[in-house]
Amino acid sequence: MDTALEIQGLRKEYKGFILKDISFRLDQGTIMGLVGPNGAGKTTIIKLILNMIRRSAGTIEVFGLDNIAHEKAVKARIGFVHETPAMVEDAPLKNIKTALAPFYRSWDERLFRRLSAEFGLPLDKKFKALSHGMKMKFQLALALSHDADLLVLDEPTSGLDPVFRRELLERLSGVIQDERKSVLFSTHITSDLESTADSITFINRGELVFSLPKDEVRETWAVVKGGRELGHGSLRGLFKGFRETPYGVEALTSDVPAVRRAIRGGLVVDKASIEDIMIFMDSGASHV
Amino acid sequence: MFKFILKDFFLHKKYILSLGILYPLYVGWFGSRLDSPRVYALLAAFMYMIVALFPYTREDKLKAVGLSLSLPATRREIILGRFLTSWTLMTGLWILGTAVALLMSGGKLGAAHLLGLGSILTILAYMTAFLAVFTPLAIRFGMVGLMIFLVAMQVLGIVAMLLRARTQTLKALIGSVGRGVATAQEALGPAGAVAAVLIVFLIVNYASFELSVFLFKRKDY
Amino acid sequence: MATVDYALEIKGLSKSYRDFKLNDVSFALPKGYIMGLIGPNGAGKTTVIKLILNLLRREGGEIRVFGRDNREDEVEVKRRIGFVHDTPFFYDHMTCRRLKDSVAPFYRDWDEALFRRLMEEFDLPLGKRFSRLSRGMKMKFSLALALSHNADLLVLDEPTSGLDPVFRRELLGRLSAFLQDGGKSVLFSTHITTDLERIADFVTFIRDGAVVFSAAKDEILERWAVVKGGPELLAEEHRGLLQGVRKREFVVQAVSADAAEARRRLGKTALIERASLEDIMFYLTRGNGHA
Numbered sequence: 001m002d003t004a005l006e007i008q009g010l011r012k013e014y015k016g017f018i019l020k021d022i023s024f025r026l027d028q029g030t031i032m033g034l035v036g037p038n039g040a041g042k043t044t045i046i047k048l049i050l051n052m053i054r055r056s057a058g059t060i061e062v063f064g065l066d067n068i069a070h071e072k073a074v075k076a077r078i079g080f081v082h083e084t085p086a087m088v089e090d091a092p093l094k095n096i097k098t099a100l101a102p103f104y105r106s107w108d109e110r111l112f113r114r115l116s117a118e119f120g121l122p123l124d125k126k127f128k129a130l131s132h133g134m135k136m137k138f139q140l141a142l143a144l145s146h147d148a149d150l151l152v153l154d155e156p157t158s159g160l161d162p163v164f165r166r167e168l169l170e171r172l173s174g175v176i177q178d179e180r181k182s183v184l185f186s187t188h189i190t191s192d193l194e195s196t197a198d199s200i201t202f203i204n205r206g207e208l209v210f211s212l213p214k215d216e217v218r219e220t221w222a223v224v225k226g227g228r229e230l231g232h233g234s235l236r237g238l239f240k241g242f243r244e245t246p247y248g249v250e251a252l253t254s255d256v257p258a259v260r261r262a263i264r265g266g267l268v269v270d271k272a273s274i275e276d277i278m279i280f281m282d283s284g285a286s287h288v
Numbered sequence: 289m290f291k292f293i294l295k296d297f298f299l300h301k302k303y304i305l306s307l308g309i310l311y312p313l314y315v316g317w318f319g320s321r322l323d324s325p326r327v328y329a330l331l332a333a334f335m336y337m338i339v340a341l342f343p344y345t346r347e348d349k350l351k352a353v354g355l356s357l358s359l360p361a362t363r364r365e366i367i368l369g370r371f372l373t374s375w376t377l378m379t380g381l382w383i384l385g386t387a388v389a390l391l392m393s394g395g396k397l398g399a400a401h402l403l404g405l406g407s408i409l410t411i412l413a414y415m416t417a418f419l420a421v422f423t424p425l426a427i428r429f430g431m432v433g434l435m436i437f438l439v440a441m442q443v444l445g446i447v448a449m450l451l452r453a454r455t456q457t458l459k460a461l462i463g464s465v466g467r468g469v470a471t472a473q474e475a476l477g478p479a480g481a482v483a484a485v486l487i488v489f490l491i492v493n494y495a496s497f498e499l500s501v502f503l504f505k506r507k508d509y
Numbered sequence: 510m511a512t513v514d515y516a517l518e519i520k521g522l523s524k525s526y527r528d529f530k531l532n533d534v535s536f537a538l539p540k541g542y543i544m545g546l547i548g549p550n551g552a553g554k555t556t557v558i559k560l561i562l563n564l565l566r567r568e569g570g571e572i573r574v575f576g577r578d579n580r581e582d583e584v585e586v587k588r589r590i591g592f593v594h595d596t597p598f599f600y601d602h603m604t605c606r607r608l609k610d611s612v613a614p615f616y617r618d619w620d621e622a623l624f625r626r627l628m629e630e631f632d633l634p635l636g637k638r639f640s641r642l643s644r645g646m647k648m649k650f651s652l653a654l655a656l657s658h659n660a661d662l663l664v665l666d667e668p669t670s671g672l673d674p675v676f677r678r679e680l681l682g683r684l685s686a687f688l689q690d691g692g693k694s695v696l697f698s699t700h701i702t703t704d705l706e707r708i709a710d711f712v713t714f715i716r717d718g719a720v721v722f723s724a725a726k727d728e729i730l731e732r733w734a735v736v737k738g739g740p741e742l743l744a745e746e747h748r749g750l751l752q753g754v755r756k757r758e759f760v761v762q763a764v765s766a767d768a769a770e771a772r773r774r775l776g777k778t779a780l781i782e783r784a785s786l787e788d789i790m791f792y793l794t795r796g797n798g799h800a
Contacts, residue, residue, distance in 0.1 A: 037673040038645060052357045053508035076360035086354030088299045088347065099298035102291035103359045131550055159670050161549045161700045162787040163794045188673040191703055191787075275674045282675040 002028040003064070004150050004182035005049070010058035012044055017206060019044050022058070024201045024211035026150075029179035031172060033197035034186040037278055040203045042186040046154050049184075050080060062150060076104060079143020081136060083155035089128035093121060093138055104146035112145035133164035140171065151175065153185035157192050165189070169196040190274040200274065204281050210254070218271055223280070224251045224259055225268040235262060241280030252280035292361075292369025293376050296343040299355075303346065304377070307339045312381050316388025325407050326466040328389075333414030336381040340374035341422060345431040353509050367501045370423065371493065378415050405478050409485045410469045416489050417465055420496035427503045514540040515573070516662045516694035517561070522570035524556060529718060531556055534570070536713045536723035541691050543684065545705035545726075546698035547786060548715035549794050554698040557715065558666050561696075562592060574662060588616060591655030593648070593665040601640035605650055608639060616658035624657035645676040652683065663687065665697035669704055677701065681708045702786040706730070712786060716794060726786075734768035735788050737761070738779030750774065753796025764792035 010022035019041045026032045034042050047053045060067040062074045101107045119137040157165045201211040230251045238259050239251040253259050315332045322328045347353050426434045473481040515537050522534040531553045538544045546554050559565045572579040574586045613619045631649040669677045713723040742761040751763040765771040772781050
């Protein structure tokens with residue numbers, strides 16, 4: 001399978017935060033969810049892909065091309081949907097379209113009109129007059145109309161009601177029916193991933209925790225329930241995070257076989273949801 | 289590259305159109321009241337430059353620069369686009385402003401002055417100077433920085449006035465552009481002056497362009 | 510009727526705008542419970558909340574908070590409500606301490622010690638400027654303010670929007686703790702229905718300015734089901750049973766308010782699954798059979 005996006009050893013240094021050793025790959029024709037707590041580095045990664053900020057080290061290749069050396073060629077094939085403002089808000093939609101379309105050789109005006117009708121976009125209205133969901137849809141229409149092969153969406157579902165959210169996610173799933181197209185979206189609404197993502201890349205505090213196909217995540221990570229002994233001695237190293245409950249201790253592990261080997265006797269082992277992983281790995285839960 | 293000018297026009301259409309009418313009206317009205325061509329040139333150049341930078345200060349305020357950065361264009365091209373848009377705007381405003389000044393009857397600065405070579409070259413020189421200074425400033429410090437700079441200049445001007453002694457230096461600095469053009473005209477004749485101003489125009493714009501590209505490339509958005 | 514103490518009672522509430530109308534909205538929140546308010550954007554949730562706080566004038570109907578009319582006894586009612594807004598409308602440049610100082614005097618029951626304790630628990634420095642707080646911290650601060658005047662009813666409008674799961678869990682935990690004291694109640698609107706499934710006792714679903722249902726969460730999740738099958742589901746006889754029908758090529762999906770009946774009638778030919786709140790909302794908003 002061809003690679004839509006390949007990131008190796010990506011690094012970015014800020015004064016109070018370092019993003020480091022980020023490596024993952026997005027296969028063509030798939031959807032990847034980029035997930036992690038606020039401030040983990042998701043938006044930083046996306047900005048690095050678009051070269052909006054400069055990387056300190058590492059490589060980013062989009063369809064085999066370095067994203068800086070071939071910036072134009074790469075950006076011609078990426079469609080970007082922003083969550084936070086990155087738009088001249090009081091321009092009407094049709095003006096925004098007229099302003100941006102000439103930059104894309106593969107702009108399909110008819111497709112844009114069709115999508116606008118389908119999405120119910122009021123082209124005469126100003127961008128700021130749109131509801132949050134409509135803003136997302138408009139950006140998506142723009143991205144699809146220049147036949148972007150890689151869609152990068154930064155928190156597209158945040159603030160959307162469940163109905164819009166599901167629609168958007170269904171739309172994204174529809175996009176990759178065309179196997180040339182791929183989608184990368186960051187989110188912290190983990191239920192989005194369960195329904196839509198093929199693979200999941202989890203970032204925490206500037207580092208990569210894992211980048212795996214969704215099924216593999218389910219098989220690898222688990223929540224083990226037991227007593228306080230889970231947090232002590234040799235057992236401690238097997239777990240990534242702990243939580244105390246009224247009934248004992250819950251611990252997160254990515255190596256169930258090792259845990260089974262180390263602990264005799266009955267163990268309660270539950271599959272971990274992405275949300276569980278995120279919560280367990282939060283700083284406050286790292287010790288008993 | 290035309291698409292860059294188009295982009296900025298369509299994204300900021302309302303503002304460009306309204307400022308594009310207001311500013312020339314204001315400047316033109318002034319032009320019909322002033323008797324110093326040099327002051328008029330100074331005023332016109334400064335005001336038009338503000339409008340020329342407007343799309344970018346707006347983008348900065350709205351944090352919309354991400355839009356330009358997601359388009360398939362290098363940062364160098366984006367800056368080139370800015371210069372092109374700025375000059376297109378300034379030239380258009382200049383023409384409009386001159387028309388307004390001419391149309392308003394009783395103008396002390398008649399057609400001879402406004403359309404004279406000296407006047408045109410002087411305005412061109414001032415616009416070049418202002419744009420060349422303010423474009424990299426705006427990139428490096430953003431709109432806030434620009435505002436601070438402008439306010440600081442005003443304060444400096446007031447302080448200079450109060451200190452009297454310094455007034456000459458400031459005036460001299462700003463006046464040097466106008467005087468330079470006048471000198472060129474005298475020394476080189478009309479054709480020579482045009483050539484001289486054009487050469488300076490190219491050099492200064494190019495220098496500012498390269499500086500702006502350098503600053504823009506280094507900036508994280 | 511048994512004597513139930515209600516924190517909030519809304520009857521026949523109505524309000525019209527040019528292109529939107531809130532119509533005959535009625536629901537009630539018994540004291541000591543959490544109610545979640547869900548619905549698509551523009552459905553009227555924020556309007557309802559604003560009407561409760563009398564930020565908007567209602568045109569018809571009644572709103573009673575702890576038995577008192579929210580307009581006639583406005584001051585008394587507001588004293589007992591703690592409000593958390595999704596986009597905190599505080600003066601950005603003020604510090605937390607100053608913001609607190611400007612709000613606290615309005616409340617007779619302001620508990621300074623409680624406020625400080627909460628700020629410490631939430632890890633919020635008093636001297637920090639509001640604008641420098643992250644979104645989650647702004648939310649926590651708003652919550653600290655709302656809790657510190659010993660409000661009996663907490664009303665939150667989209668408190669978890671934009672927050673990551675870690676913060677959300679914390680917030681939900683905090684809300685649960687709030688209710689430990691039996692007299693307290695919570696009403697909150699949200700888009701993140703999984704949060705509601707975790708914590709709400711009651712759920713009210715508003716769509717197009719009207720209440721679709723308002724019932725106990727457990728009951729809702731038991732009674733509703735998602736039904737997936739073939740075109741035979743479109744048959745006339747199933748019309749009353751299935752709602753929000755969606756047809757995609759040869760697959761027909763819908764939701765049913767009577768899971769037991771659906772299982773009886775269609776269990777053999779169709780897939781009957783537990784419906785999540787999101788499922789119900791989705792089908793009832795996007796499927797057929799309604800405006």
